[in-house]
Amino acid sequence: MGKINCNVIQDILPLYIDDTVSDDTKELVEEHLQNCEICQRVYHETKADLENDMKLSAQTKESRNGANDLKNFSKFLKKRKIKTILVSIAATVICFVAVFTFMNKHITYINYKDAGITIVEDNEDEVTYKTNIRGNYHWNTSLDTETGVGTIHFEQSLWEKYVDSIFYPFDHIHSSLKKDEIKEMYVDKDGTTTTIWEASEEEQKAYLSEEHTEPLG
Ligand SMILES: [Zn+2]
CATH class of the missing domain: 1.10.10 (Arc Repressor Mutant, subunit A)
Structure with a gap:
């Protein structure tokens, strides 16, 4: 038992x-x-x-x-890392687009002095001048064929001024004004007296039937 x-x-x-x-x-x-x-x-x-x-x-x-x-934890870190990278990329793209847009929309007028205009040649038929603007730029011209008064407005966006200037430093574009078509060329936008070139009084009198004091704006 x-x-x-x-x-x-x-x-x-x-x-x-x-x-x-x-x-x-x-x-x-x-x-x-x-x-x-x-x-x-x-x-x-x-x-x-x-x-x-x-x-x-x-x-x-x-x-x-x-x-x-x-x-x-490593999964969490990985997820976080990917998220951080994506957020960084998105932020960079947004910043770039914002800066690019702003710099291209912000256009400033270049006055006579800043345009660095100098007369290269002044002969019987034409006047040749050159500009000395840093970076890329663009311009608008208008000409009154009645009076022979022309205006030219140099303009530049911030992008053209600060970014394009890296690739295009000062360029010296030569432009010619034909004396049989143009008697005066104004640069300043507000119609002040700055001119690239003005024909002599005799030439002007020969060209014009009446006197003019106001340039085209
Ligand atoms: Zn026992």
Whole structure:
């Protein structure tokens, strides 16, 4: 009977260690353990084994959690990095478009002095002048064929002034005014007296039937 008891006791030892047995069973096991060295040894071994198992499973769980945390964190970082890069690219494009638009829309008028106009040649037929404007630029001209008065407005956007100037430093465009078509050429937009060239009074009188004082605006 003792042998059978030992087998029964050893079978329920794990449950006893887990404390999932009834009080009657508990009493029975404790009573037996007090008198049986073999079962005592098995009890201690089983207890140690179970505790070890628990420790191991706890460790595994922990390390698995740790690995998951690391994985999630690197995923988070990766996502964040991609987001940061995308936001940076978008911001750069928006900035560039804004600056480009602003610099092209902002057009300033270049006055006579800044245009650096100098007469290169003044002969019987024509007057040749050159400009000395840094960067790219554009101009509008108008000519009153009745009076022979012409105006020319040099204009430049910020882009032409500061960016194009990297590729086109000062250029000296030579332009000719034909004396049989033009008697005066005004530069300033507001119609002030700055002229590129003005025909002599005699020439003007020969050309004009009446005097004029106002240039074309
Ligand atoms: Zn026993």
